[in-house]
Amino acid sequence: MKKATAIILLLVYLFGSTDASQLLKFPLLVEHFQKHKQENAHTTLFSFLKHHYIDDQPFDDDYLQDMQLPFKTPDVICMTLPILVPAPVTLFTPVIELPREDYQVVNDGTPPYRLPDVLLQPPKSVSALLS
Template structure:
């Protein structure tokens, strides 16, 4: 499953952002070559390729078909170029919140509540008188 997903993503990348999608036009090349072979029986594949890819392309009856051949016209693809530059300065802003000062009246001046178990629970004290 992972292998199939990886192959699928690779194909999406190749056909979406490179000229590999031109390979899908290969059947048009074969069909167009066969058409030229019917018109001129002595035409070879190299002559056909030279006529369509090396020589200047004349505007003739099959000009639109010639322009549909692979690698004749560029496809519009999305190109992304990463840019690396100096990082933008980062400024941290920490707002200072001043709380209003309030005076509180202390009612109980005794020990704090968390210290009460120490005052109430104490170990028994031993008497200094010997047991007889």
């Protein structure tokens, strides 16, 4: 049952969205070839195909029949356009927590940028120094 379903779905696809449906016009090709063969007994299959598919098609008495032959005119029945929907993209940056460390301050004196203030002070009196 699965095989039959697969074949049916394949045929529906082939005849619905490709030019395989043109093969259904094959009996018209045979009938038209027989008509040309009756008109001219020297017509070969190759000359018939060359006349109808390779040479320029003149607008003659059987022009409408010529245009009904397979692969003469495009039959746009169904046009499929595959649409690919990409999976949603999630961007994230992992948060890396660094371990918290306590640092011991070794130099607790005057910062280097404050040294000129300490060195360059006005002179003090001797009594201020003794007290």
